[in-house]
Each structure stands twice: as structure tokens, then as C-alpha cells.
Amino acid sequence: MFDIERWQEIFDTIRKNKLRTFLTGLSVASGIFILVILLGFGQGMQNGIEAEFKGDAATSIWVWPGRTTIEYKGLNPGRRIQLKNENFNTIQSYMGDGYEKGSVLYFPRGVKVVYNNDLLVYNVAGTNGDLQTIENEYLSEGRYINEADVRSNAKVAVISNKIRREVFADLDSPLGEYITISGAGFKIVGVFGEYGDDEGEEERIFIPISTAQLAFNGGDNLNNINYLLPDQGSLNETVANTDEFIKEIKTYLNEYHGVAPEDDRAIRVWNPIEEAKRYYGLTGNIKFFFWFVGVCTIIAGVVGVSNIMLIVVKERTREIGIRKALGAKPWGIVGMILQESIFVTAISGFSGLIFSMAILEVVGPNVEIDYVVNPSVNFTVAFTTVLVLVFAGAIAGFFPAWRAASIHTIEALRDE
Amino acid sequence: MIEIKNLHKSYKMGSNSLHVLKGINFSVEEGELVAIMGSSGSGKSTLLNILGMLDGADSGEYNLDNVPIKDLNETKAAQYRNKFLGFVFQSFNLINYKNAMENVALPLYYQKVNRKERQEKSLKYLDQVGLKEWATHLPSELSGGQKQRVAIARAMAAEPKVLLADEPTGALDSKTSYEVMDLIQKINDEGNTILVVTHEPDIAEMCKRIVHLKDGVIVEDKKVEQVRAEQYV
Numbered sequence: 102m103f104d105i106e107r108w109q110e111i112f113d114t115i116r117k118n119k120l121r122t123f124l125t126g127l128s129v130a131s132g133i134f135i136l137v138i139l140l141g142f143g144q145g146m147q148n149g150i151e152a153e154f155k156g157d158a159a160t161s162i163w164v165w166p167g168r169t170t171i172e173y174k175g176l177n178p179g180r181r182i183q184l185k186n187e188n189f190n191t192i193q194s195y196m197g198d199g200y201e202k203g204s205v206l207y208f209p210r211g212v213k214v215v216y217n218n219d220l221l222v223y224n225v226a227g228t229n230g231d232l233q234t235i236e237n238e239y240l241s242e243g244r245y246i247n248e249a250d251v252r253s254n255a256k257v258a259v260i261s262n263k264i265r266r267e268v269f270a271d272l273d274s275p276l277g278e279y280i281t282i283s284g285a286g287f288k289i290v291g292v293f294g295e296y297g298d299d300e301g302e303e304e305r306i307f308i309p310i311s312t313a314q315l316a317f318n319g320g321d322n323l324n325n326i327n328y329l330l331p332d333q334g335s336l337n338e339t340v341a342n343t344d345e346f347i348k349e350i351k352t353y354l355n356e357y358h359g360v361a362p363e364d365d366r367a368i369r370v371w372n373p374i375e376e377a378k379r380y381y382g383l384t385g386n387i388k389f390f391f392w393f394v395g396v397c398t399i400i401a402g403v404v405g406v407s408n409i410m411l412i413v414v415k416e417r418t419r420e421i422g423i424r425k426a427l428g429a430k431p432w433g434i435v436g437m438i439l440q441e442s443i444f445v446t447a448i449s450g451f452s453g454l455i456f457s458m459a460i461l462e463v464v465g466p467n468v469e470i471d472y473v474v475n476p477s478v479n480f481t482v483a484f485t486t487v488l489v490l491v492f493a494g495a496i497a498g499f500f501p502a503w504r505a506a507s508i509h510t511i512e513a514l515r516d517e
Numbered sequence: 518m519i520e521i522k523n524l525h526k527s528y529k530m531g532s533n534s535l536h537v538l539k540g541i542n543f544s545v546e547e548g549e550l551v552a553i554m555g556s557s558g559s560g561k562s563t564l565l566n567i568l569g570m571l572d573g574a575d576s577g578e579y580n581l582d583n584v585p586i587k588d589l590n591e592t593k594a595a596q597y598r599n600k601f602l603g604f605v606f607q608s609f610n611l612i613n614y615k616n617a618m619e620n621v622a623l624p625l626y627y628q629k630v631n632r633k634e635r636q637e638k639s640l641k642y643l644d645q646v647g648l649k650e651w652a653t654h655l656p657s658e659l660s661g662g663q664k665q666r667v668a669i670a671r672a673m674a675a676e677p678k679v680l681l682a683d684e685p686t687g688a689l690d691s692k693t694s695y696e697v698m699d700l701i702q703k704i705n706d707e708g709n710t711i712l713v714v715t716h717e718p719d720i721a722e723m724c725k726r727i728v729h730l731k732d733g734v735i736v737e738d739k740k741v742e743q744v745r746a747e748q749y750v
Binding site: 106109110113114117118419420422423424425426427428429430431432433506507509510511514 | 572600611
């Protein structure tokens with residue numbers, strides 16, 4: 102292996118058979134290249150889809166009312182449903198164990214938000230402290246709405262990063278500033294931000310739910326009830342658990358509001374995990390597909406390398422005969438041919454690997470395709486593939502080389 | 518140098534067995550130049566292959582420089598070939614992607630001679646056959662006669678005990694043949710033992726001894742007055 106004379110002999114052979122070496126190398130390098138790029142994009146798609154679902158916590162549930170579409174118990178279809186505080190409280194007392202976080206939203210209508218005599222066009226929403234987790238928001242400054250605020254009908258507000266940028270850019274911190282909502286002054290106590298790229302949800306000003314209902318004639322009306330369910334470990338179990346929970350609250354809400362059980366339009370429920378499951382299933386399939394194509398490419402590469410090795414050995418049968426007549430030992434010949442083929446496949450395999458990884462490194466972070474984010478590849482996987490290819494090339498080269506070396510010298514010399 | 522006793526060899530051709538060598542007894546002293554003659558099918562190439570350890574005998578004894586040659590595996594045969602024998606073939610058998618010098622250096626590679634020394638030696642032997650200026654040329658750039666001279670230089674480079682030439686002039690015209698024979702005679706003059714297989718009487722006349730083979734047995738073995746090839750060159 103470290104016989105320098107033999108390496109010189111091998112380099113001589115490679116130098117004088119450039120085309121053959123180049124073609125062998127090209128088939129190996131391109132096989133690895135295609136595989137790495139494919140795997141990279143498979144990973145990129147998965148990253149992209151995961152990023153798409155970062156906006157809300159994956160196990161969240163959103164309930165909002167619509168209109169009935171089916172006549173039920175003497176009630177006409179087309180009736181508008183209004184969620185009440187009581188609904189939220191009942192669910193809390195009967196199914197409080199079923200969820201981790203629960204929150205509500207109330208959007209007061211026709212309110213005017215004013216700061217320094219400027220009218221601000223942002224939405225106001227009443228909520229409680231649990232919304233932060235359900236919406237997957239982070240705090241940039243100060244604090245979020247909390248239980249005490251809700252209990253004491255505090256006049257406090259939490260604004261988004263976007264609002265701070267647009268309205269309070271001149272100030273070091275908006276904390277402690279007062280905004281006027283329909284005549285009432287609210288003190289800013291916190292600034293939040295949204296994960297993901299959903300800037301639309303950063304348009305809102307949150308105030309305590311009790312204050313919102315009290316100050317803006319909300320009564321006990323709610324626009325939205327939201328929950329965060331526990332993660333059950335596996336996706337399928339979580340989905341099953343979520344479905345069960347949704348069924349229960351729907352049954353209760355339908356009954357409370359006099360909605361026909363088969364009416365899907367009156368109480369609307371959205372849960373991202375259902376969609377996430379579909380997309381994850383899709384990415385799983387796409388990944389499998391990429392793997393399949395990649396493995397086929399590798400197989401094609403192996404077949405190509407084997408083919409070239411067969412031809413190389415066939416072409417060199419006479420040379421092998423000559424070398425044997427001049428005193429080469431059979432194992433020496435096999436070893437030399439193998440060493441050459443392993444050297445060529447390893448060098449070209451790794452160049453393909455380095456080249457494709459470099460492309461992924463450089464181009465990957467700049468890719469701007471929907472649902473593809475930062476395509477990258479697991480180095481160990483790619484490295485193993487190169488080794489597999491080199492090994493397969495060696496195996497493929499060994500048998501013809503061994504056969505050629507054991508051919509009777511005279512027959513090898515007669516080979517035309 | 519070479520001693521052969523009661524050598525037999527047969528080839529299987531389907532269900533038939535073809536008895537090619539039927540008891541050859543034959544010995545060669547050091548420094549001899551022997552021509553082995555016979556029509557095609559007489560067994561002369563088979564004899565040479567056995568002498569060259571490229572093929573094994575079925576029965577009989579073969580001693581080369583007092584070393585008994587029998588039951589050789591490929592590895593052992595390769596070692597002996599490299600140590601004892603130099604080959605010259607009718608079809609030259611040069612490696613086509615190696616230049617003249619590298620071809621001559623090849624047996625030295627298998628003798629584990631280092632690269633520098635290989636180059637020096639192969640240049641020396643190329644000089645002896647008059648092709649020093651052609652050292653960097655590929656076989657495809659050489660004429661038939663030149664190729665055979667490179668092959669002879671290669672065979673000599675390993676400094677073998679015996680040089681085996683199988684129809685060395687078979688692929689050459691007469692003038693070139695005589696040049697090659699002249700070279701072989703000169704190598705023999707330096708004391709090397711050489712066996713030449715040929716079916717051309719004029720080539721055989723240029724050796725010192727002619728062995729006639731017919732149907733697998735030696736029918737005639739005579740010393741001859743050597744005709745020098747020089748006068749025809």
C-alpha cells in the first residue's frame with residue numbers, strides 16, 4: 102500500500118490512460134454529486150415546510166363561530182353564533198385536564214387608537230396570558246398580559262415589534278408610554294414578536310380580555326377560543342388526541358348554541374397539526390423519493406464503475422500476460438489494478454462530494470424557492486455513500502482482475 | 518544449464534486428448550545457441566512454453582541451472598521466470614502505453630530494482646540494441662525490427678540465465694530478420710544461453726545447434742557451422 106514504486110507505476114498508468122481514468126472518475130463524481138444535491142434539496146424541503154408551520158404552535162386549536170346552515174330544534178338556518186365567556190369557563194371546568202394552555206380573543210369593534218394625537222390603524226384584541234404560548238410569540242421587552250391584569254381590569258397594553266418600529270422609533274423604549282383606545286388611556290407594558298414570517302399577526306395590540314369586554318361594550322362575548330394541547334410524543338398520537346379534544350368541545354358548543362351535530366359551518370375549528378401531518382407525510386414521501394432516486398443513481402454509478410473496470414481488465418489482459426511473463430505475481434497484478442481503481446474512485450468520489458457540498462454551502466442559504474429553506478446534507482451520509490461506491494468499485498474490479506491474473510500466461514499473451 | 522528427461526505433454530481437445538510431446542530428452546549447456554525447428558504442430562512452441570514455465574508438463578523432469586522445476590504455483594513460477602528467463606515473442610508483446618525505456622525497465626521493476634537504477638540499466642540495454650535515441654518513443658512509433666530489438670533489450674535487462682525466443686523473426690522481413698539474428702548472435706557471443714524456436718531454415722543455420730522436432734519427438738539433434746548474420750546486414 103505504501104510501496105512508493107508501485108504508486109509510481111500506478112501514476113504512470115493513470116497518466117497514460119487519461120481518457121479511461123477521466124471517464125471512470127466522471128461517472129463516480131457525478132453519481133455522488135447528484136445524490137448529495139438531491140438529498141440536500143430533500144432536507145431543504147423539510148426545513149421549508151417546518152418553517153411554514155412555525156407561525157403558530159403546532160398543537161394549537163382555534164375555535165371561532167360562523168352561521169348555522171341547518172335547521173335544528175325549530176331554529177332557522179343562517180343564525181349567527183356568538184361565543185360566550187361561559188363557553189370557555191365550562192370547557193375549563195370539565196375538560197381543563199385536556200389542554201395545557203387556553204385563551205380567548207375578543208376584538209372590540211369601532212375603536213380608535215391614538216398616540217400623540219396620531220391615529221394608529223392597528224387592531225385591538227382582548228386576551229389573557231396564555232395566548233403568548235399558543236400564538237408562539239416571544240417577548241422583546243417588558244411583560245405579557247397576565248392573570249392579575251385580567252382580574253383587575255387593568256388598562257395595560259402589549260404591542261408588537263412592528264408597532265414599536267413604526268410608532269415608537271424615536272423612543273429608547275415604548276414601555277410606560279400611554280396609548281388612547283377610544284378615549285381610555287392604556288399603559289404599554291410589553292413588546293412581543295412573532296416567530297415565523299407571519300408579519301400580519303404583528304399588527305395587533307393586546308389588552309386584558311376583561312378590560313376589553315368592559316370598556317368596549319363586549320358584554321361576555323368572545324370572538325375566538327384557543328387551546329394548546331400537550332404533545333403526545335408521536336405525531337399520530339398527538340393528532341388522535343387533538344381530534345378527540347375537538348370532538349368533545351364541538352359536541353358541547355353545538356349543544357349549548359343549538360347547532361345541529363352535523364352542521365360544520367356554525368362552530369369552526371382549525372388546527373395546524375392536521376395540516377402539518379399532511380405536509381410532513383408529503384415531505385416524508387418526497388424524502389423517500391429523493392433517497393430512491395439517489396440510491397438508483399449510486400447503483401447506476403456502481404454499475405458504471407463495474408463496467409469500466411471489466412473493460413479495463415479485459416483491455417489489459419494481454420498486458421497482464423506480459424507482466425506475468427516478466428515475473429509479476431498474480432496477487433501483485435490484482436493488487437495493482439485494485440489499488441488503481443480504488444484510488445481513482447476515491448479521489449473522484451470525494452471531489453464530487455466536496456464540490457456538491459460546497460455548492461450546497463454557498464448556494465443553499467441563498468435559495469429562494471417556496472417551501473425550500475437552506476438545503477443541506479448530512480455529511481456522514483454523504484461520506485458513507487462515497488465509501489460504498491469505492492467499495493463497490495473495488496469489488497467490481499476485483500473479480501475480473503483476479504480472473505485475468507489467473508488466466509494462463511500463454512492464453513493472456515494470445516489475447517488480441 | 519537445461520536438462521530435460523522424458524517430458525510428456527498432452528492437451529485435452531473436447532473428448533480427445535492430443536499428445537503433443539511424447540518423451541523429450543534434451544539438454545543445453547551454458548553459452549549454447551540452439552534452434553528448435555519443426556513444422557507447425559510438431560510441438561516446438563509447447564516445448565518452449567514448458568521451458569519458459571508458462572505451461573506445465575504432464576510428466577518428466579526439468580532442471581534449470583540445477584534447480585528442479587516442478588509443481589510450481591503461479592507465484593513461484595513468476596519468481597523463477599523473473600530470475601532465470603528472458604522472453605522474446607513473435608508478436609513483440611510490448612506494453613503499448615509505455616515507451617521503449619519503460620518497457621525495458623519493467624522486468625527490473627519486478628526485481629524490485631529502484632527507479633533510478635531501472636532507468637540507467639534500461640538505457641544501457643537499449644544502447645546495446647542500438648535504440649538509445651528511441652528510448653522515449655512508444656511502441657506504435659517504432660518499426661517491427663525496432664520493436665523486436667526493444668523486446669530483446671527487455672529480455673536481457675533482467676540478466677536471465679536463458680533467453681527464450683519464440684519465432685523472433687516470424688513477423689519480420691528477411692533483412693530485418695537478419696538484423697535481429699545478428700543481435701542475438703552478439704548476445705550469444707557474450708556467453709548467454711539462447712533458445713530460438715523457428716521454422717525458417719536460414720534462421721536456424723545462424724545458430725550453433727539445430728534440434729528437429731517432429732510429431733512430439735526429437736528426430737534430429739546436430740551441431741552446425743554457424744552462419745554469421747552480419748554479412749547479410
